[in-house]
Amino acid sequence: MRRLLQAPVVCSLLLLAFTASASKPLWAHAILMQSRPAGSSSVRGPDVPIWLRFNVRVDGKRSRVSVTAPDGAVTAVTDLKQTAPDTIESQITGLKPGVYKLHWQVLASDGHISRGDVDFTVN
Numbered sequence: 001m002r003r004l005l006q007a008p009v010v011c012s013l014l015l016l017a018f019t020a021s022a023s024k025p026l027w028a029h030a031i032l033m034q035s036r037p038a039g040s041s042s043v044r045g046p047d048v049p050i051w052l053r054f055n056v057r058v059d060g061k062r063s064r065v066s067v068t069a070p071d072g073a074v075t076a077v078t079d080l081k082q083t084a085p086d087t088i089e090s091q092i093t094g095l096k097p098g099v100y101k102l103h104w105q106v107l108a109s110d111g112h113i114s115r116g117d118v119d120f121t122v123n
Contacts, residue, residue: 030054030108033086037102037120045095045122050077050088050102054114057085058106065090065105070098095122 036051037043050065060082068074077090088106102118 029110029112030056030058030106030114032104032116032118035102035118037118039118039120042121042123045097047091047093048095048120048122050090050092052089052104052106053084053087054106054108055086057109058082058088059108060088062107063088063105064103066103067092067095068101068103069095070100074103097122 031054032052033055034051034053036049052065060080063080063082065077065080065088066074067077075092077092080088080090083089088104099119099121102120103115104118105113105115107113
């Protein structure tokens with residue numbers, strides 16, 4: 001009788017372990033951990049360094065960054081460098097005072113694309 005009661009518990013534990021090991025973890029999506037400029041910060045222009053660090057490795061070659069100016073003009077940041085597996089950097093030049101939006105898109109190590117924005121002000 002005792003063996004009959006233990007069998008469903010063992011089977012349930014094995015099924016749970018298999019399911020957990022076979023599924024992709026959700027935490028592998030790229031989440032922006034730090035940025036320069038930081039969100040809602042004020043920086044001195046006209047040249048602004050860009051530094052984005054994520055929680056996972058990203059594909060720097062497939063990453064995209066653009067900046068929206070106060071007048072709505074969008075400029076692609078073309079000189080992205082991957083300085084670490086989880087970090088991309090560049091520099092934006094010629095920014096006039098105003099509120100800007102930095103748009104980023106990266107391909108994370110889990111194969112998913114992540115996107116986000118960082119608002120900042122140039123003095």
